[in-house]
Amino acid sequence: MEAKLATVHDLADKCFDFVIIGGGTSGLCIANRLSEDAHVSVAVLESGRAHLDDPIIYHPTGWLQQAMNPEYDWAFPQSPQSTCDTSRFFWNRGKGLGGSSSMNLLLWTRPQREDMDAIEKLGNPGWNWENFYKYSKKSESFFVPERVSVGDYRDLYKSDTFGHEGPVKLSFTQTSSGIERPVQQSLKLLGVETIDDSMSGETVGTFKVASDLDPATGKRCSAATAYLLPVIDRPNLKVLTEAHVTKLVTETSKGEVVTTAVEFEHGGTLHKVLVGKEVILCAGTIQSPQILELSGIGDRNILEPLNIEVQKHLPSVGRNLQDHIVSTGLVLAMRDEVDLITSESMTDEKLTSRLRETEPDADPTSLCLSGCTFLPLQAFSDRAESTIAQLKAKVAREDEHYAPGLREQYELLSELLANPRYPAMELFVFPFDAVPPVELDGDVRSSITYSSQKPFPVLMPSILHPLSRGTIHICSSDPKRAPNIDPRYFEEEADMDVLLDAFKFTRKMSQMAPFQVIAGAELAPGPKAQTDEEIRAHIEKNLHTTWHSCGTCSMLPEDKGGVVDSKLKVYGTSNIRIVDLSILPLIVSVHTQTVAYGIAEMAADIIKEQNSANA
């Protein structure tokens, strides 16, 4: 397959109607859709390698080997945070064809209906649930499970809220770790419903989630498998890997910035590909703003000190960064008599052969994360009402100094969070027993050095709608230098309060009888941590990103902090669009890959329509 990819000679100094930067989740989706028209030529430049036949990519647990490996993972460091210790985590991002869809954890979740309607309310006509739902389904091919699952942890779904004719193959993983069922049972005792239709825009409750897993092969279905391989022979589509874009080459015409070419480095040499109609940035939340700034589109106060000539002063580039942040600090020992299945135990021959006997239809190596739980503020926080009242008071305060558009985001959030059907936390069940990613005191750590070879259930609460906003900006004109990522976690104290309450709820769940059947002692934070201050201190040391960051090229009116308009065009430019997760102005409640695909599916029709109108 890799032989069918382009060579540098196919692109260098050639002209293409559309030049797409980044062959990741959104990039390959839009490349496929635009090249459906045989009269249109499309080039894709991807910085990473192809990895088309690579088992580390297609095996469902292969992401464990990808993480922090520079061959697959950008592994961006982030700037030190004054409010918490994030020194031990990096922002992983997929590098190579498929981008982050080739290294993610395969959870397939559709946003809450209000998440998408909020985008329209912020000033983007047409970007609402109804349209998103249609385009999101367009990307999907759901396979109804062949066997009816039994027991308490079941494949519950409504077939018609999935798409059935799209490129991304979806199915339910056949192997669960053994942790998810007691979690569901314990949640039930706490009043949390198991829901049977999480794809309909109503996500509150607990459920087993589908994965982007081809049921025929048991392999990951990434953007490369779904959107590129089936069309790799199209003569009007050229995809070049190991082509790192360094900047857009622009000129100014009629007061607007026009891209005439894209400069990229391949094999140590700089080349250019010429742009016939448009350039489409699909480099993701971290690198799309980076490429704009390297090209002179951004805040002059950032660009001028780096001697980058300002083409368009657009101060919102790289701002409005939002991220789901997860606490990784609740670790429990497993009871000796219970065998949980984890990524690690998958390598145990005895266990896998026993599993093959007891569950002949299941592929014991197809373990995916599948236990999802989304809860509204009212379900896990005793102070929900006062949290919302404080947010409303904050919005109303005349003297508060907000970044452009932030007041409108807060106003919307205060309405959304008051709705008891709107999710505010996720409880993540993590059946992968790497060394628990937690700070443990010396005694505890040495007692769990895996002498028992037992896995450790890690329960991870995360906050879904932070108020804090961060930034991503270049700190050098060198295109190979990572930008400065400053998420400013907990700059707004309310975010820590919500995470604290989410943590306490998760701990309460872990103490319920069904969960206690599998779990033993709490290893971290341990019984010593009881007061809010003690728990807070533990959380601050044990955090991780859930890799869902967005907002750095927000789709908003320009005076409200926008970088692109609702047709995804960069303000002040005539032929630069952005199509990836960076345009999402307000973070959604769920995992984000369906959003990246949905944005790209929707964008393809917008671009096609505008181009046929201009023809």
Ligand SMILES: Cc1cc2nc3c(=O)[nH]c(=O)nc-3n(C[C@H](O)[C@H](O)[C@H](O)COP(=O)(O)OP(=O)(O)OC[C@H]3O[C@@H](n4cnc5c(N)ncnc54)[C@H](O)[C@@H]3O)c2cc1C
């Ligand atoms: C480890 C991990 C786990 C995740 N788990 C889940 C999950 O289970 N479920 C879920 O829904 N979501 C998950 N996500 C999030 C989801 O995968 C992403 O939100 C989504 O894939 C982002 O798509 P994108 O198109 O914006 O960017 P990407 O898919 O990251 O694509 C960006 C592409 O641009 C390329 N690029 C960047 N800079 C340049 C340059 N200068 N020149 C050329 N190419 C460049 C990159 O190499 C990459 O291929 C996870 C993400 C990660 C990283």
